[in-house]
Amino acid sequence: MPTCRICRGERLNTFLSFGSMPLVNNFLREEQLGTPEHRFPLDVCFCDNCGLVQLGYVVDPEIMFKNYAYLTGASEPLLAHFAALAAEITQRFDVPVGSLVVDVGSNDGTLLQSFQKLGMRVLGVEPAVNISKLAVSRGIETTNDFFSSHVAETISAELGRAKVITAANVLAHVNDPEDFLSGVTSLLDEDGIFVIEVPYLVDLLEKREFDTIYHEHLSYFALRPLMSLFAKFGLGIVRVERISVHGGSLRLYVQKSAHSISPNVSELLKLEERAKLAALETYQKFAEDVSQIKEELRSLLQSLKARGARIVGYGAPAKGNLLLNYCQIGTDILDYIIDTTPFKQGRYTPGTRVPIFPESRFHNAPTDYALLLAWNYTDAILQKEKAYRQAGGKFIVPIPKPRIV
Ligand code: TYD
Numbered sequence: 137m138p139t140c141r142i143c144r145g146e147r148l149n150t151f152l153s154f155g156s157m158p159l160v161n162n163f164l165r166e167e168q169l170g171t172p173e174h175r176f177p178l179d180v181c182f183c184d185n186c187g188l189v190q191l192g193y194v195v196d197p198e199i200m201f202k203n204y205a206y207l208t209g210a211s212e213p214l215l216a217h218f219a220a221l222a223a224e225i226t227q228r229f230d231v232p233v234g235s236l237v238v239d240v241g242s243n244d245g246t247l248l249q250s251f252q253k254l255g256m257r258v259l260g261v262e263p264a265v266n267i268s269k270l271a272v273s274r275g276i277e278t279t280n281d282f283f284s285s286h287v288a289e290t291i292s293a294e295l296g297r298a299k300v301i302t303a304a305n306v307l308a309h310v311n312d313p314e315d316f317l318s319g320v321t322s323l324l325d326e327d328g329i330f331v332i333e334v335p336y337l338v339d340l341l342e343k344r345e346f347d348t349i350y351h352e353h354l355s356y357f358a359l360r361p362l363m364s365l366f367a368k369f370g371l372g373i374v375r376v377e378r379i380s381v382h383g384g385s386l387r388l389y390v391q392k393s394a395h396s397i398s399p400n401v402s403e404l405l406k407l408e409e410r411a412k413l414a415a416l417e418t419y420q421k422f423a424e425d426v427s428q429i430k431e432e433l434r435s436l437l438q439s440l441k442a443r444g445a446r447i448v449g450y451g452a453p454a455k456g457n458l459l460l461n462y463c464q465i466g467t468d469i470l471d472y473i474i475d476t477t478p479f480k481q482g483r484y485t486p487g488t489r490v491p492i493f494p495e496s497r498f499h500n501a502p503t504d505y506a507l508l509l510a511w512n513y514t515d516a517i518l519q520k521e522k523a524y525r526q527a528g529g530k531f532i533v534p535i536p537k538p539r540i541v
Contacts, residue, residue, distance in 0.1 A: 138181070138192050141355065142313060142365055145185030150192060151419040152349070152426065154178040159195065160350045160457035161205045163483040163492070173486060174199075180349055180356075182419050186364065189337060189356035189419070191349075194311055197263070197282065200352055201309075204264035206454065208246040210477040213516045215246060217381055218304070221331070222250035225300055228389075229329045231256070235299035238291065238323065240283040241306035243267055245276030251300075252276070259295065261287060284312075288319030297325040304333040305382060308355045313365060321369045321392070330371065330390040334362070338411050339384025341418065344536040346426040347455040347462070348383060358413050359386065359404045366390060373398055383512045430463045433538040437469045437507070446503040449473035450517065450531065451510025452480050452492050459509060459534060461487040470507065474498045499524075505540075507532045 139146050156175040179192040208214050233255035239248050242260025252258050260278035262268040268280040281287050301324055310316045337358040375389040375398045412418045452475035466488040474495045481494050502524050508531045531541045
């Protein structure tokens with residue numbers, strides 16, 4: 137019987153079941169196509185006690201994160217996002233040049249490169265072997281491990297305490313948030329600042345972002361459960377912002393023994409009340425909407441295909457693989473998928489086995505439709521693909537309701 141990963145409560149209600157799904161970042165090489173993939177249950181639950189939305193089954197993190205396909209630096213808009221974040225933190229909190237900045241889940245070192253340019257001492261902590269090597273080759277010192285209270289102690293023994301700790305899109309992946317925060321608390325300087333970004337449950341529900349639910353994302357946070365979690369470690373939120381990254385996230389600025397609780401905390405708590413996040417029915421309704429999207433998207437694609445349309449997938453994000461598997465969209469519908477991440481090119485999507493190519497393939501021979509799997513970059517991509525659209529090419533945006541643009 138699974139228990140809640142925050143409050144240890146035993147009443148977890150499963151409101152949405154995707155059945156058995158492959159790992160969405162497990163892009164396949166050609167020689168793997170003959171072998172069946174591992175599949176794992178993907179059920180989403182609501183904790184009756186503390187309200188945390190979470191997965192009921194946890195895949196071994198070693199399997200998911202030791203060799204990782206996701207590269208922060210492969211998405212142009214994220215580069216700008218992280219450059220702005222580094223500048224924002226150092227200015228707002230007057231971080232002196234030479235301070236230690238530790239980024240947890242540092243990926244290819246994109247965020248730390250920006251801090252380094254601002255004169256900070258930087259250290260990344262990244263579990264993926266392939267990606268931490270890449271970061272090191274770019275001049276970003278990186279500890280190749282999962283962040284934990286133990287790793288935090290080793291770092292502070294060697295380098296001292298950190299003035300800034302960042303964790304962008306990491307906490308939702310962590311199976312033991314208490315040990316994680318205990319590590320943050322021991323590593324953070326008394327007047328240091330901890331900045332985290334987590335996808336926001338309100339955005340997920342409002343925009344029906346069901347495809348962001350997959351094995352790597354163990355928790356789906358709202359502010360209320362986060363606040364009680366932080367309070368256990370004497371951490372207080374000094375500022376909170378809603379940001380557009382990953383379909384809508386919260387950015388929280390957190391400090392030790394923070395007295396001044398940000399005024400917009402109470403506004404967001406009210407918003408969460410209006411969104412009825414404490415009621416199981418909210419999630420049951422969401423599950424009905426998700427099944428409706430599947431039906432609509434499938435029938436739209438099938439009718440286009442029946443009329444002879446040529447369709448590709450645009451972007452091969454992890455979430456796209458959840459969407460393709462759940463909606464059962466494969467090479468019967470999509471000729472191929474394009475993606476800017478070199479690692480993904482030449483590989484095949486997990487489960488659905490659609491081949492992935494660089495963008496040039498699409499630009500050289502545009503198709504009639506492109507299913508926008510990287511919908512979180514809709515604006516940037518529509519802008520980038522102006523020529524395709526002017527020539528009559530159309531995008532299909534799958535959520536919150538399938539539509540042709
Ligand atoms: P992203 O949405 O950041 O993440 P996740 O894997 O967590 O769902 O992934 C976006 C993917 O889209 C990434 O593989 C890069 C790709 N991409 C393109 O192919 N073209 C583009 O113009 C952009 C912005 C992204």
